Amino acid sequence: MPVTIKDVAHRLDISVTTVSRAIAGYSDVAENTRQLVLQTANEMGYVPRHAARNLRLQRTNTIGFIFPTLGGRFTDPFFSEFLAGIGDEASEQDYDLLVTVASQGEPEEHAYQRWARSRRVDGFILVRMRVMDWRSRYLSAEGIPFVSFGPHQLANGQPWIGVDGQEGVLKLMRHLIGLGHRRIAYIGAPRYLYFNGDRLAGYQAGLDEAGIPFIPELIVEADLTRQGGYHAAQPLFSMPEPPTAIIGVNDLTALGALRAAQDRGIKVGVDLAIAGFDGTEAGEHAHPSLTTIAQPVYAIGRQVSQLLVKALNGEKAELSGFIIQPELIIRASTDFLLK
Amino acid sequence: MPVTIKDVAHRLDISVTTVSRAIAGYSDVAENTRQLVLQTANEMGYVPRHAARNLRLQRTNTIGFIFPTLGGRFTDPFFSEFLAGIGDEASEQDYDLLVTVASQGEPEEHAYQRWARSRRVDGFILVRMRVMDWRSRYLSAEGIPFVSFGPHQLANGQPWIGVDGQEGVLKLMRHLIGLGHRRIAYIGAPRYLYFNGDRLAGYQAGLDEAGIPFIPELIVEADLTRQGGYHAAQPLFSMPEPPTAIIGVNDLTALGALRAAQDRGIKVGVDLAIAGFDGTEAGEHAHPSLTTIAQPVYAIGRQVSQLLVKALNGEKAELSGFIIQPELIIRASTDFLLK
DNA sequence: GTGAAAGCGCTAACAT
DNA sequence: ATGTTAGCGCTTTCAC
Numbered sequence: 001m002p003v004t005i006k007d008v009a010h011r012l013d014i015s016v017t018t019v020s021r022a023i024a025g026y027s028d029v030a031e032n033t034r035q036l037v038l039q040t041a042n043e044m045g046y047v048p049r050h051a052a053r054n055l056r057l058q059r060t061n062t063i064g065f066i067f068p069t070l071g072g073r074f075t076d077p078f079f080s081e082f083l084a085g086i087g088d089e090a091s092e093q094d095y096d097l098l099v100t101v102a103s104q105g106e107p108e109e110h111a112y113q114r115w116a117r118s119r120r121v122d123g124f125i126l127v128r129m130r131v132m133d134w135r136s137r138y139l140s141a142e143g144i145p146f147v148s149f150g151p152h153q154l155a156n157g158q159p160w161i162g163v164d165g166q167e168g169v170l171k172l173m174r175h176l177i178g179l180g181h182r183r184i185a186y187i188g189a190p191r192y193l194y195f196n197g198d199r200l201a202g203y204q205a206g207l208d209e210a211g212i213p214f215i216p217e218l219i220v221e222a223d224l225t226r227q228g229g230y231h232a233a234q235p236l237f238s239m240p241e242p243p244t245a246i247i248g249v250n251d252l253t254a255l256g257a258l259r260a261a262q263d264r265g266i267k268v269g270v271d272l273a274i275a276g277f278d279g280t281e282a283g284e285h286a287h288p289s290l291t292t293i294a295q296p297v298y299a300i301g302r303q304v305s306q307l308l309v310k311a312l313n314g315e316k317a318e319l320s321g322f323i324i325q326p327e328l329i330i331r332a333s334t335d336f337l338l339k
Numbered sequence: 340m341p342v343t344i345k346d347v348a349h350r351l352d353i354s355v356t357t358v359s360r361a362i363a364g365y366s367d368v369a370e371n372t373r374q375l376v377l378q379t380a381n382e383m384g385y386v387p388r389h390a391a392r393n394l395r396l397q398r399t400n401t402i403g404f405i406f407p408t409l410g411g412r413f414t415d416p417f418f419s420e421f422l423a424g425i426g427d428e429a430s431e432q433d434y435d436l437l438v439t440v441a442s443q444g445e446p447e448e449h450a451y452q453r454w455a456r457s458r459r460v461d462g463f464i465l466v467r468m469r470v471m472d473w474r475s476r477y478l479s480a481e482g483i484p485f486v487s488f489g490p491h492q493l494a495n496g497q498p499w500i501g502v503d504g505q506e507g508v509l510k511l512m513r514h515l516i517g518l519g520h521r522r523i524a525y526i527g528a529p530r531y532l533y534f535n536g537d538r539l540a541g542y543q544a545g546l547d548e549a550g551i552p553f554i555p556e557l558i559v560e561a562d563l564t565r566q567g568g569y570h571a572a573q574p575l576f577s578m579p580e581p582p583t584a585i586i587g588v589n590d591l592t593a594l595g596a597l598r599a600a601q602d603r604g605i606k607v608g609v610d611l612a613i614a615g616f617d618g619t620e621a622g623e624h625a626h627p628s629l630t631t632i633a634q635p636v637y638a639i640g641r642q643v644s645q646l647l648v649k650a651l652n653g654e655k656a657e658l659s660g661f662i663i664q665p666e667l668i669i670r671a672s673t674d675f676l677l678k
Numbered sequence: 679g680t681g682a683a684a685g686c687g688c689t690a691a692c693a694t
Numbered sequence: 695a696t697g698t699t700a701g702c703g704c705t706t707t708c709a710c
Binding site: 002045046047048049050051052054055060062067075076077079080081083084087088091096097098099100101102111113114117118119120226227230255256258259262280281282285286287 | 419
Binding site for chain 1: 702703704705706
C-alpha cells in the first residue's frame with residue numbers, strides 16, 4: 001500500500017491537517033513545519049491518492065477524448081498528431097487524458113454518458129464535428145465543459161477552434177485551375193461531417209469563380225481512409241472523360257486515390273494531379289509528394305486542450321470560436337502544367 | 340450535480356445499502372425491490388460516481404499507457420493500431436485507458452511514478468521494451484501489475500507478449516539472398532531497444548547461413564521515423580559499392596529510405612530492394628508497395644490488454660510470456676530478381 | 679500556527 | 695430482506 005498523508009503526519013507527530021496545508025502551500029503554516037513536511041513527504045515518496053482528492057474536490061483533473069471512428073479502425077496520422085497535441089498540453093497543465101475508442105460494442109453516446117454521469121472526466125475534447133451534433137448539445141445540457149475542433153452551433157460560450165476549409169480548398173482550386181485543369185474531381189467524406197461541407201464549398205466556389213460548370217459525377221464519397229480513397233477513385237477513372245485532377249477531403253483519401261491511379265499505370269504528377277488536406281507526413285513522403293492544404297494539427301490540439309483547461313479553471317474565454325487559415329503546400333503531385 | 344445513490348434511496352424511501360446491493364446484484368435483496376431500484380436508478384440516470392467507488396474499492400479500473408517517444412513527436416501508425424487494440428479490449432472489459440505522452444518537460448520516470456504512487460491506474464501496459472528496462476523493475480518493486488509487448492527480464496510472473504523478430508528477419512534475408520542479393524544494408528534503431536537487437540540477430544543469422552561476410556558499414560542507425568530512415572539511408576547510397584537491398588527496422592524507416600532512394604532517381608523494386616517490419620497500411624499503399632514482416636499489432640494490443648485485465652482481476656496467467664511468429668509479406672519493393 | 683471533526687459518495691461488515 | 699455504521703484518503707471549515 002502506498003504511503004498516505006496519515007503516514008507522513010504520524011512520522012512527524014503532527015496532524016494530517018497540517019501536512020495537507022503545508023503541501024498545499026497555505027500561508028498559515030510555520031516555515032519550519034512546511035520545510036519539514038515537504039522534505040519528509042518527498043523522502044517517503046508521498047503522492048496524494050488521486051481517488052481521494054477527486055472525491056473531496058469534486059474534480060478529476062482529467063480530460064476525456066473519445067475517438068470518433070467511422071466504423072472499423074482508424075489509422076489516421078491526423079489523430080496521432082492531435083492526440084500528442086492535447087496530451088502534451090494537458091500534462092503540462094497537470095491534467096491527464098482519458099481516451100476510448102467507442103468503436104466496437106456500445107454506441108458512442110454511451111461512452112459520453114458514462115464518463116459524464118460518473119464524473120469520470122472534468123471535460124471533453126470533441127473532434128470531427130457533425131452538422132447536427134448530439135454531443136455538444138448533450139454536454140451543454142449536462143453542464144460539462146468541452147472544447148471542439150470544428151464549430152458547434154451552441155451560443156453558450158463553449159469555445160471551439162476551426163480551420164477555414166472553404167478558403168483552403170478555394171486556394172487549391174485556383175492553383176489547379178491556373179495549371180489548366182477544368183475537370184476536377186472531389187472525393188469527399190460522409191455528409192454529416194461538418195468539414196466535408198465546408199471543404200466542398202471551397203470546391204464549388206473555385207468552380208464558380210472560373211465559370212466551370214458543376215458536374216455531379218465528379219463528386220464521390222469515401223470514409224476518410226486510404227482504402228476508402230482507393231475504392232472511391234475507381235469510378236472516376238472509368239468515366240468516359242476522366243478528371244485531370246482529384247482532390248481528396250483528407251490526405252489519406254488522396255493517398256488512396258494516388259495509389260489507385262498508379263495501379264492503373266497513370267502517372268500522377270504528369271498526367272493526373274492529386275491533392276489532399278491535412279498536411280500529414282505521409283503525404284510529404286509519398287511519391288510523388290502530395291500537394292495538400294496543411295493545418296497545424298499538433299498546435300491545434302494544444303490550443304484546444306488549453307482552452308478546455310482554462311474553462312475548467314473557471315476562466316472565461318474571450319472568444320467563443322476562432323478560425324485558423326490553413327496553408328496550401330504545393331508539391332510534385334500537382335506541380336505541373338496540364339498538357 | 341449528478342444524481343447520487345442517496346437520491347435514488349430517498350426517492351424510494353429505502354436505505355442506500357439496499358440500493359447499492361440491488362445494483363451490485365446481490366442475492367439478498369427482494370426481487371421486487373431489485374426491479375424497482377434498477378428501474379428508478381435508470382430513470383434518474385444514476386451512474387455511480389467514479390471517484391467514490393475508487394476510493395472505497397481501492398481500484399480505478401483504469402489502465403495506464405505512456406507513449407514512449409524517441410524525442411519529439413511520434414506519428415507511427417504502429418501506435419494507432421496498438422492503441423486501438425488495447426483500448427477496444429479494455430473498454431470491453433470495463434476498463435478505461437489513461438494515456439500520456441511523456442515527451443516534453445518531465446522525464447518518463449516521473450510519469451510512471453506519479454501514476455503509480457497516486458494509484459491513478461491499476462496497471463500499466465509497456466511497449467518498446469529496452470535491454471535494461473527501468474520500468475519493469477520499478478513497477479515490480481512497487482507491486483503494480485503490468486504487461487509488456489516485448490520481453491522483460493523479470494521472473495516474477497508478469498506476463499508479456501513478444502514477436503520473433505529474429506526469425507522474421509531471417510525469413511526476409513533468405514528471400515533477399517534467394518533473389519541474388521549479397522550486399523544487404525540494415526537501418527536499425529537505437530541499441531537500447533530490445534527489438535533492435537532481436538531483429539539484427541536475424542540479419543546476422545541470414546548472413547551466416549549464406550556465408551556472406553558481415554560488413555559494419557552496412558549497418559546504420561535511425562530513430563524509427565520516416566525522417567530518420569531518410570537521413571540514415573544517405574551514407575548507404577554514397578558508398579563506393581552501395582547495397583542492393585535495404586532492410587528497415589520498421590516500416591517507417593524503410594519508407595524513409597524508399598523515398599531517399601527515389602529522390603536520387605534509384606528505381607526501387609527494379610534496381611534496389613527495400614523491406615520493412617510491422618506490416619502497416621502505409622507500407623501496403625506505398626509505391627512500390629513495401630515488402631514487410633507483418634506483426635498483428637491490433638491483435639497484440641488486445642491480447643496484452645486482456646492479459647493485464649486478467650492479472651488485475653487476480654487470475655494467474657498460465658504462461659508468463661509467449662512469442663508470436665510474424666509473417667513475411669512479399670510485395671513489389673523486393674519482388675524482383677537482382678540483375 | 680495547529681488540531682479535531684465533518685463529509686465528499688460509495689461499499690461491506692455487522693446488526694436486526 | 696433491509697438498515698445502521700464505519701471507513702476508504704483527502705481537504706476544509708471551525709475552534710483553540
